[in-house]
Amino acid sequence: MSNKAVSYAGAGKVEVIDIDYPEFELKDGPGVNPANVGRRVDHGVILKVVASNICGSDQHMVRGRTTAPEGLVLGHEITGEVVEVGRDVEFIKKGQLCSVPFNIACGRCRNCKERKTGICLNVNPDRPGSAYGYVDMGGWVGGQAEYVLVPYADWNLLPFPDKDQAMEKVLDLTMLSDIFPTGFHGAVSAGVEVGSTVYIAGAGPVGLAAAMGAQLLGAAVVIVGDLNAERLKQARSFGCETVDVSQGNPKDQIEQLLGVPEVDCGIDAVGFEARGHGKNAETEQPATVLNSLMEITRAGGALGIPGLYVTGDPGAADEAAREGSLSLNFGLGFSKSHVFVTGQCPVMKYHRGLMQAILHDKAPIAKAVNATAIPLDDAPRGYADFDSGVAKKFVLDPHGMIRS
Structure with a gap:
């Protein structure tokens, strides 16, 4: 056959x-x-x-x-x-x-x-x-x-x-x-519950699935960030707020939406091919999403990380990233008592x-x-x-x- x-x-x-x-x-x-x-x-x-x-x-x-x-x-x-x-x-x-x-x-x-x-x-x-x-x-x-x-x-x-x-x-x-369980797992891992404010980095299918998952879990506000205007429009089509990270640090735009520059829960739906924000939006900077999530997630909050990270990336920008080693501001996450949940859903x-x-x-x-x-x-x-x-x-x- x-x-x-x-x-x-x-x-x-x-x-x-x-x-x-x-x-x-x-x-x-x-x-x-x-x-x-x-x-x-x-x-x-x-x-x-x-x-x-x-x-x-x-x-x-x-x-x-x-x-x-x-x-x-x-x-x-x-x-x-x-x-x-x-x-x-x-x-x-x-x-x-x-x-x-x-x-x-x-x-x-x-x-x-x-x-x-x-x-x-x-x-x-x-x-x-x-x-x-x-x-x-x-x-x-x-x-x-x-x-x-x-x-x-x-x-x-x-x-x-x-x-x-x-x-x-x-x-x-x-x-x-x-993608639906993976996005939902990101929301669960980030501690989304009734009334939560949530920021999701990435408006691809997993990010959109995470957004729907956060809505199912009762989030009060779901904010999706991306560089792609068409994908941000898709996020708005089912009730999400959006942030265009090509315009700069998502923290400032989140403050405009919520009145405070932080959220209860952060989700990384981008992974290891992440780009920078603002003027660096066209430059690959694989640690950008994780570092920005630590910055904008409240002290005591959690980061769900369904975005893919690998141990071998022959196309990475530097030698460390080729082996999956990223320049994380882990001290910030430690100081804010963040929980990190990684891995396959x-x-x-x-x-x-x-x-x-x-x-x-x-x-x-x-x-x-x-x-x-x-x-x-x-x-x-x-x-x-x-x-x-x-x-x-x-x-x-x-x-x-x-x-x-």
Whole structure:
């Protein structure tokens, strides 16, 4: 059976290629850890991919800002229909429509049992934590494809209760695989509660998801900062205040909005390719967001950091940043007793509750992030448009099931 997929083809390039149809065994290939080759996956299922989204963290790889090998099949935001069930799968059934957490987790290790599924100890021989189609994450084949293998299916998959209802809301539900839980996790980690004032750095899809998450948690004011006017307009479309950081330090604009130059909660939805503020807005300064969040978050507040930071960045501006070392004003954070929460979102901690919010019309996340379905063959254009800064979240539709 054919299986087209999107692969990284070198800095600035992606290609749609033919790859093998999945089997219940990990094969060798670009990015696959040698210790995972030959690993049996009888606990897995094969999905017919209904939706697989282009993510900002994919863009880091495509820009050549990681050590991702050429030929790596991309895609960790997956929603699909079960078409084959492995021998050891007990509860997931053929025909179910399911959301796939981007974290691959075994359900058996200490971290999984403590709901820390973003740092599972058993699925990646290199380090804790794994994901589909991502550099240094064990080599599990990505889901920007027609078909994909999902391991530990009984544990990992979130089946939707009604397939027809789910297809009606599939553009919302596809956000459950990553950005909605990730943004929500940023808001939870930052301590957002009823009446909070919140500043979110970054108006890309994760920042917008964090904004909606903060609204769900009862924030009084949600402020989103960015350099991109179109993305700031998208944030305002669902009730956020905005700050244009190209005009200078966000603290001054926050004071104009709130009457004080600080917020209760800060969220970094930018990550390691951050730029400066004001006259330095076109210069990459990877510590800018974290340092500004420490400045504007009140003493005793918290910083949720769902923005991606890496240990290897060959395109960084200096030697330290190439290894993930940033010039942080950590003394300021210490003096203000800030809490910092970093790392991959443990998607399974949130996705069922957020699914319920979507199904019961409490969270129109697709509208908030301007979800836009495109054919799999249009993936190179989608990557290029997303990289140019358009205020859209591109959803790949391999089988035409969304558009039909």
